Amino acid sequence: MPHYLTRFIYRASGGVYTAYQVGTNLAVAIKQMDLDKQPKKDLIINEILVMRSSRHPNIVNYIDSFLYKNDLWVVMEYMEGGSLTDVVTANLMSEGQIAAVSRETAQGLEHLHRHGVIHRDIKSDNVLLSMQGDIKLSKYWFEQWEKFRHSINLPADFGFCAQISDPNHAKRTTMVGTPYWMAPEVVTRKEYGAKVDIWSLGIMAIGPNRLFWFVSRG
Amino acid sequence: MVEGEPPYLNQNPLKALYLIATTGTPKINNAESLSAIFKDYLAKCLEVDVEKRPDAAQLLQVNFIFLANYCSGD
Numbered sequence: 001m002p003h004y005l006t007r008f009i010y011r012a013s014g015g016v017y018t019a020y021q022v023g024t025n026l027a028v029a030i031k032q033m034d035l036d037k038q039p040k041k042d043l044i045i046n047e048i049l050v051m052r053s054s055r056h057p058n059i060v061n062y063i064d065s066f067l068y069k070n071d072l073w074v075v076m077e078y079m080e081g082g083s084l085t086d087v088v089t090a091n092l093m094s095e096g097q098i099a100a101v102s103r104e105t106a107q108g109l110e111h112l113h114r115h116g117v118i119h120r121d122i123k124s125d126n127v128l129l130s131m132q133g134d135i136k137l138s139k140y141w142f143e144q145w146e147k148f149r150h151s152i153n154l155p156a157d158f159g160f161c162a163q164i165s166d167p168n169h170a171k172r173t174t175m176v177g178t179p180y181w182m183a184p185e186v187v188t189r190k191e192y193g194a195k196v197d198i199w200s201l202g203i204m205a206i207g208p209n210r211l212f213w214f215v216s217r218g
Numbered sequence: 219m220v221e222g223e224p225p226y227l228n229q230n231p232l233k234a235l236y237l238i239a240t241t242g243t244p245k246i247n248n249a250e251s252l253s254a255i256f257k258d259y260l261a262k263c264l265e266v267d268v269e270k271r272p273d274a275a276q277l278l279q280v281n282f283i284f285l286a287n288y289c290s291g292d
Contacts, residue, residue, distance in 0.1 A: 095252070095253055095256050095282075095285060096285050096286065098256070099256075099259075099282050099283060099284075099285035099286040100286035102259070102282065102283060102286070103278070103283045103286040106274055106277050106278050106283065107274075107278065109274040110274035110275050110277075110278060113273065113274050179231040179232075179234045179235050179238075180231075180234050182235070182238060183238075184238055184239055184242060184266050185268055187235050187238045187239045188239050192268070193268070194273065194274070195268050195271050195272075195273060197274070198263050198271055198272060198273065198274065198277060199263060199264060199271065201263050201277070202259075202260055202262075202263025202264040203244075203263075203264070205256075205259065205260060205263065206244070206246065206260065
């Protein structure tokens with residue numbers, strides 16, 4: 001991978017490496033996949049095309065991919081700052097800071113929703129930070145992957161997302177997500193749409209300890 | 219994000235689901251300590267009626283979001 005001859009490469013886990021791009025010094029995560037072991041090669045190509053055509057500053061983006069011998073190497077942004085959970089458990093945030101995080105995450109959601117993607121698992125664990133102060137959504141999931149989630153090795157560690165063909169009309173009923181962050185219409189198994197993510201954004205702004213209150217005293 | 223406290227995951231998830239379904243919009247602890255525009259933002263996000271809840275584009279026009287412009291360095 002000539003573009004990513006790295007000054008530092010580290011094997012994190014399961015064929016995922018972190019590295020720095022030569023020249024830009026951008027932190028990247030590189031996922032190695034043995035194509036012989038992938039039953040759905042066409043889906044992987046499809047997913048890469050979707051990721052490549054829908055980049056945004058507030059989501060963890062696809063950067064590039066390479067075929068080397070029989071391995072596919074997929075390069076994604078790597079968020080060195082960790083997750084928002086680390087920040088909220090170690091600090092008290094001001095309303096201005098909460099507003100900044102809310103704005104960045106809402107911009108990422110607006111982008112995903114415009115592309116017909118419902119995230120369905122918005123929570124502070126899935127909001128990642130870069131060392132430059134970027135705030136990005138991770139674990140969005142395109143529809144064509146969903147039914148193969150347990151059988152194939154994904155290019156990115158995306159999760160729990162639904163892509164719907166017509167964002168204005170399509171509705172889903174599957175109960176997916178993390179209980180404390182779920183909107184009432186998901187819990188009660190009604191049809192729901194992209195606004196379930198807005199509810200979870202509100203829960204995120206309240207924070208874990210207030211949820212504790214909500215859960216313990218109703 | 220208002221306060222950082224220990225995780226809540228030791229609570230029973232089924233009880234949480236029941237309370238979300240029956241309580242609707244969660245009550246905010248010490249709501250009087252929050253600004254009016256923050257409370258307005260929370261009320262809009264946590265609106266049980268999906269029709270009244272803003273979509274992402276509408277949420278970006280809520281006053282609270284513009285508070286982000288004044289937060290550097292605090």
